Amino acid sequence: MKLILKKRHRREKWFKRTGQMSLYLVLFFLGVIFMEIFSTGYSAFLRTEIAGGSAPQDLLNAFEQYTNQKKSWSIASDAVDMYYKHGKLGKLTSNQLDTINSLKENGQIRLSFNWAFFTHSDSREPELAGIWGGLLGSILTLLVTFTTAFPLGIGTALYLEEFAPKNRLTHLLEANINNLAAVPSILFGLLGLVIFIHFMGLPRPSALVGGLTLGLMSLPVIIVATRAALSSVPSTLKESALGLGATPLQVLFHHVIPSALPGIMTGLILSLARALGETAPLLMIGMVAFIGNPPSSFLDPATVLPVQIFNWSRSPEMGFVENTSGAILILLLLLALLNGIAIFIRKKYET
């Protein structure tokens, strides 16, 4: 008897330990990834500047200069930038190295916050490239996604959950919606390509088409989440309202939807977060092209943040490596923000 007890305790301990170990392993990998991204990416927010007139043109960026009130500073070329930040020699000649070192001694070279990383759009020059175009593209795209997927998703879920007759057809429909939520996202890209570009003839790499495509992709997720939220509203709540003489529509709008709203909003925000990080379907509809200017309308050629990261990661210049990591940091921050909002909403209305 005692032996069995001992054995059982040992097994439980073993099981617990294994779980703990796997958790620590996951945390370790996560830590490594974050460390790697952060250590490469933080320098993207800094840039090297050289005091005006104190250096030859070949050390400067050819296109842009930065002036402040007392002293004008010029943006250093990416080779100088890499050397100054990381000590990487690259293609610098020994003459150029001497010049840089003498600038260093005279305090005529410095690091300052890289505003351009946030205000500029994509560029062939890594020191001038920024995320603004991608960010704006992402925002416009998500706006389109939100305005299409939200009402459609909620409407569908409400109908299926509250009004649709429970017959074989609706069962089939439900099963298929659940399956759609698990379909690879690239297929939605194909769908978008066929419907919105070939069939409807909308302009190719625009935020509108991207948003509609991502909307298609988010729909099943939103429907499933909304239905789960609606069905978790206790039936006693509905009964008591009906018992007081409320009409079914009053019950729905006064009680069911308010109670389900936190769940609905969480589902919605999480699906938007997923759409924000999505690349594959957008590649299918041509949003992968290099876009130098930020989009000024939904119909302008646009790209989104994850696609921009994808493009940068393929560029050969050394400067793009840190840009890639920097943009990833921003993207992660946005995703964390969206998830944070979702958690906040859930906590606030849960009680």
Add this chain to the structure above:
Amino acid sequence: MNNHIVKAYDDELKALHSLIRHMGELTFEQISKATQSIIECDAVLAREVIDRDHEINLLETKVDDLAIRILALRQPVASDLRTVVAALKISNQVERIADYATNIAKFALILKDMPLFPEVKGLSTLVQIPMRMIKDALKAFELSDLNLALQVWHMDREVDVLYQAYLHKIFSEMIEDPKNVGPCTQLLFAAKNIERIGDQSQNIAEAVYTMITGKPFKESDNVKNEPKI
């Protein structure tokens, strides 16, 4: 009737029945012995009867305790409730009957110092029906036998008739010889007690009637359709 789902409940009701049965048997014996002690002028037997009365009192408190316990813990309804209430009433009445037996035994102690009197034998005839009544009334309670309860109820009339006849006999003895007045008065009291036993047994029969039918006993309803004995 089916058993209760809760067995302990059944056991308690059975215990209640058996306490009453035990009380009845003891009381029956007491009456018989008390009458015998009068007839045979047996002072020892009379004392035994008087001494044993407390046993019956003890049984009555036991019945009361158990009945109250069942009422509090089981909250009986319908037939169970009526059974418990009837048990409470019946135990009280049986205790009274036992008191009558004790009284008779006490008269025996007084009579033993008086000259022997022939009419004393008449008591043994007089006590027959009341004894049968108490036996049958308790049987009717135990078996929920409505017919038997009604039979018991109607027997009381015979007791009354026999009692009246006995009174006349005693009275005529008293008139014949004033010396007889002393013992005759004692016999009169003993006969009265025996007659009361019949009345109490009739009350038990009424309680059983109420227990079975749920209605209070009404004489007018039951006099006409007298059951066949």
Add this chain to the structure above:
Amino acid sequence: MTFKMDVKQLNLFYGDKQALFNVNLGLPALQTTALIGPSGCGKSSFLKCLNRMNDIVLQAHVEGQVLLDGQDIYAPSVDVVSLRTKVGMVFQKPNPFPRSIYENVAYGPRIHRLFKTKSELDQIVEKSLVRAGLWGEVKDRLPQPAMRLSGGQQQRLCIARAIAVNPEVILMDEPCSALDPIATAKVEELIDELREKFTIVIVTHNLQQAARVSQQTAFFHSGYLVEARETGALFTTPHDERTQGYITGRYG
């Protein structure tokens, strides 16, 4: 006797399954009728027939008549919404809306527009809470969430919510099954007081409760109404063997 509600030859079907068979039962005005019986005997289904809550269940189908003041509530001309203001309902588990105490009581009057000014609504709320015996306990915290009340208070709040729309009949589906004995006693006392104004029907598994609060008791068994009599009579001298077996604990 005049009946507030009179059920005649009621048959209830859920799809192919028949739940109630030829039920005839009159509910005397301003009295409490208790419905007892084993689980699944149809007493709750019967209760729901009285304010057409069965309409929620799509496959439920009713035959026969349920008369409220002589008018059949299943007649096509009857509006379910106005029926339910006349026949209110209190449920098994206390289920206040996740809103303030005030809003819970005010909800019924709001959807039926039973008031003209805010002060009229205040009066309705106060009167209902007073009647439900809850006013003293909550008058200082009306804007607080109803979910913070204790279980017994929540149930009395639900009763206040039901009487706020001025019903004539109140249906209660095991209203005390989730409450402790003290809270139960308070609700029972409340039921007794409400009898002055309302006709009450209560489903309960607690036989003592049925005995305590009701004037008439109806015993249901597998879809049939076995016996309905004055409560005292039913609990001392039931006529039917099945009733006797059920209330004395010899059932099954």
